[in-house]
Amino acid sequence: MSLSSRHLLGLYNVPKEDIQLILDTAVTFREVMERPIKKVPTLQGKTIVNLFFENSTRTRISFELAQKRLSADTVNFSTSTSSTKKGETFKDTVKNIEAMKVDMIVVRHQSAGVPKFLTQFSDANIINAGDGQHEHPTQALLDMYSIREKLGKLAGLKVCIVGDIAHSRVARSNIYGLKAMGAEVSVCGPTTMIPRGIENMGVKIYNRIDDAIKNSDVLNVLRIQLERKAGTSIPSLREYHNFFGVTEERLAKKEGEILILHPGPINRGVEISSEVADGPNQVILNQVANGVAIRMAVLYLLGTQN
Amino acid sequence: MKILLKNVSLLNPDQKLDKKADLLIENGKISEIGSIELDEKDGKVFDLEGNYCVPGLFDMHVHLREPGREDEETIETGSNSAAAGGFTGIACMPNTDPAIDSAEIVRYIIEKASHHLVDVYPIGAVSNERKGETLAPLLELSKAGAVAFSDDGVAVKTSDLLRSALEYLKMVDAPLIEHCEDEALADGVMNEGAVSTELGVPGLPSVSEDLIVMRDVLMAEYVGGKVHIAHISTKNSVEIVRSAKLKGIKVTAEVTPHHFTLVDESLRSYDTNLRMNPPLRTQEDVDAMIEGLKDGAIDVIASDHAPHSLEEKEYEFIYAPNGILGLETQLGITLSELYHKKHLSLAEIVDKLSVNPRKILGLPVPQIKVGEIANLTVFNPDEIWTVDVKKFLSKSKNTPFDKKLLTGKPTLTINNGQMFSQGKFESIV
Numbered sequence: 024m025s026l027s028s029r030h031l032l033g034l035y036n037v038p039k040e041d042i043q044l045i046l047d048t049a050v051t052f053r054e055v056m057e058r059p060i061k062k063v064p065t066l067q068g069k070t071i072v073n074l075f076f077e078n079s080t081r082t083r084i085s086f087e088l089a090q091k092r093l094s095a096d097t098v099n100f101s102t103s104t105s106s107t108k109k110g111e112t113f114k115d116t117v118k119n120i121e122a123m124k125v126d127m128i129v130v131r132h133q134s135a136g137v138p139k140f141l142t143q144f145s146d147a148n149i150i151n152a153g154d155g156q157h158e159h160p161t162q163a164l165l166d167m168y169s170i171r172e173k174l175g176k177l178a179g180l181k182v183c184i185v186g187d188i189a190h191s192r193v194a195r196s197n198i199y200g201l202k203a204m205g206a207e208v209s210v211c212g213p214t215t216m217i218p219r220g221i222e223n224m225g226v227k228i229y230n231r232i233d234d235a236i237k238n239s240d241v242l243n244v245l246r247i248q249l250e251r252k253a254g255t256s257i258p259s260l261r262e263y264h265n266f267f268g269v270t271e272e273r274l275a276k277k278e279g280e281i282l283i284l285h286p287g288p289i290n291r292g293v294e295i296s297s298e299v300a301d302g303p304n305q306v307i308l309n310q311v312a313n314g315v316a317i318r319m320a321v322l323y324l325l326g327t328q329n
Numbered sequence: 330m331k332i333l334l335k336n337v338s339l340l341n342p343d344q345k346l347d348k349k350a351d352l353l354i355e356n357g358k359i360s361e362i363g364s365i366e367l368d369e370k371d372g373k374v375f376d377l378e379g380n381y382c383v384p385g386l387f388d389m390h391v392h393l394r395e396p397g398r399e400d401e402e403t404i405e406t407g408s409n410s411a412a413a414g415g416f417t418g419i420a421c422m423p424n425t426d427p428a429i430d431s432a433e434i435v436r437y438i439i440e441k442a443s444h445h446l447v448d449v450y451p452i453g454a455v456s457n458e459r460k461g462e463t464l465a466p467l468l469e470l471s472k473a474g475a476v477a478f479s480d481d482g483v484a485v486k487t488s489d490l491l492r493s494a495l496e497y498l499k500m501v502d503a504p505l506i507e508h509c510e511d512e513a514l515a516d517g518v519m520n521e522g523a524v525s526t527e528l529g530v531p532g533l534p535s536v537s538e539d540l541i542v543m544r545d546v547l548m549a550e551y552v553g554g555k556v557h558i559a560h561i562s563t564k565n566s567v568e569i570v571r572s573a574k575l576k577g578i579k580v581t582a583e584v585t586p587h588h589f590t591l592v593d594e595s596l597r598s599y600d601t602n603l604r605m606n607p608p609l610r611t612q613e614d615v616d617a618m619i620e621g622l623k624d625g626a627i628d629v630i631a632s633d634h635a636p637h638s639l640e641e642k643e644y645e646f647i648y649a650p651n652g653i654l655g656l657e658t659q660l661g662i663t664l665s666e667l668y669h670k671k672h673l674s675l676a677e678i679v680d681k682l683s684v685n686p687r688k689i690l691g692l693p694v695p696q697i698k699v700g701e702i703a704n705l706t707v708f709n710p711d712e713i714w715t716v717d718v719k720k721f722l723s724k725s726k727n728t729p730f731d732k733k734l735l736t737g738k739p740t741l742t743i744n745n746g747q748m749f750s751q752g753k754f755e756s757i758v
């Protein structure tokens with residue numbers, strides 16, 4: 024069994040079989056992680072570069088840990104300023120790194136499309152660790168893994184992604200992945216955070232959190248940040264919390280179970296209350312552990328492909 | 330020197346001329362039209378069966394990068410590119426560095442272009458340094474030779490400044506060319522809609538353009554000034570211009586070949602050569618462009634020729650600069666997409682590519698008449714060719730049309746006693 028592509032650029036158009044294979048492979052690695060010696064020699068001799076043009080300690084650490092456990096050699100390249108602003112083009116930067124003979128590149132960048140652009144001039148396997156507001160496929164895979172782990176399936180489940188959908192790469196990857204796996208996907212947020220034309224992606228839209236809770240088996244709650252244009256898309260974090268925050272009170276009205284996911288880091292008291300974040304319905308810390316297993320699975324499947 | 334154009338269809342809607350004949354050029358002037366014989370040893374004879382001879386084409390929206398970015402284009406290379414594309418005249422935008430906001434720079438450009446086949450007409454900035462704060466010396470610029478005024482790259486910043494500029498320009502009867510984009514809605518890098526949502530690319534909403542078109546139309550009506558809408562791209566904007574014209578408001582509009590052919594769907598490739606401003610819109614907008622060209626809401630086809638260095642076009646998508654080359658593909662795309670698809674007749678195309686831009690800028694339309702200077706473009710509407718960016722005379726290479734098969738190609742470009750033919754310039758006097 025192997026993946027149909029030699030890169031993981033996103034979950035757009037990725038066949039169900041590939042997602043299934045990654046999730047199943049991750050189960051094995053999840054078991055490895057419970058062993059006293061958490062290392063396997065699978066990627067020995069492979070060199071992987073973590074190319075992070077945008078700060079993300081969590082995602083980088085998760086990838087690094089996955090690489091170490093697969094016995095790969097890892098190099099980190101992190102910079103928060105765009106290479107183009109330093110007078111060297113992105114292409115030059117990457118070509119320089121590639122000249123050191125790397126097998127795989129894990130890339131995070133502020134610009135959508137960068138992982139795809141990389142495939143045009145690099146021979147390495149490219150793994151997207153987040154590109155602009157476009158995709159973050161390993162996050163969506165670990166979200167799906169966590170749901171499946173808890174509920175035993177994905178097909179037929181009603182999953183709602185709550186928050187700033189317009190600016191979320193996690194939302195887009197989740198929509199593609201979950202739909203491929205047969206889940207029903209909806210999004211919920213203030214109208215200003217729901218991007219134009221999202222219905223073309225085949226999702227339902229809720230503008231009231233109570234409706235979303237009522238009609239969903241799973242809520243994937245996104246972190247709300249006051250961005251550059253603070254005050255124009257939502258008046259305040261307080262108002263967001265009052266109208267869209269996931270709280271015990273709101274969940275209590277739900278008949279039946281609901282599973283709460285959050286990609287982190289959590290803004291307690293904004294998109295989610297502390298009680299819910301630490302409560303019985305959430306799998307937030309499982310997500311973190313599962314993230315390493317998912318990344319091991321992706322690296323393994325791409326790194327051992329022929 | 331004598332040049333005989335044999336068996337060519339003479340077409341100039343401005344003269345109501347449409348007939349097949351031979352045309353003799355002597356020392357750069359049209360000396361005879363009719364049935365003419367010329368011995369090869371007395372001059373050059375071109376058998377132009379199937380070709381059309383029209384008043385030299387004119388592109389009123391060109392970015393030459395001189396002064397400032399001579400690594401991307403110079404007045405010379407841009408003019409060469411124009412001649413190769415069949416253009417005998419161009420108007421160049423003032424977003425150079427420094428901007429064309431002083432008479433010296435206007436004169437510098439005119440002087441540098443004066444020896445060339447292609448006539449180059451500078452467009453002056455509306456505001457000093459194009460900052461949108463204070464009026465540039467519009468009368469001085471006009472006197473030095475600027476034919477129109479624009480802060481292209483951005484819209485005239487405030488309604489206040491727009492009003493002043495339009496009032497002031499009435500004294501020289503020159504149009505204000507507007508890049509229509511509401512600054513407050515200009516954060517994105519591609520058309521906002523279902524595709525930008527899927528691609529996770531910040532969107533530029535069409536309403537950003539519509540708002541400024543509406544503002545300018547209302548201001549032109551109020552003041553009685555002349556506004557020309559540059560690179561129109563949305564369905565609503567075309568509708569606004571159309572109804573403004575019906576009301577007698579002095580507004581004209583141009584569209585680029587890419588806006589009547591390409592759509593935002595193509596950006597799925599994240600090709601930075603598809604990044605432009607205004608961005609590629611939807612099929613509905615493309616259809617509205619063609620409709621506007623047909624019913625006259627859109628007067629002009631202009632390229633918005635915008636050279637950029639290869640390095641810059643290899644930036645990451647959100648950091649890459651906007652704009653593509655246009656001069657050397659414009660006629661071919663127009664003929665392929667509008668003439669061969671039966672949207673416009675050749676006479677209508679000559680109006681949009683030669684007659685109308687000159688009239689908007691207050692320039693005389695070259696006449697195909699004995700005694701006139703030969704300012705002519707000869708093209709073959711049926712010649713099939715493949716775009717090869719390596720053969721471009723422009724200094725830059727940023728085009729999404731490389732390798733594209735087009736039907737219709739310029740054969741000869743003639744003006745100012747010079748001729749461009751088969752990749753070479755030669756004197757014909």
Ligand SMILES: [Zn+2]
Nearest residue numbers: 481482508559
């Ligand atoms: Zn412009």
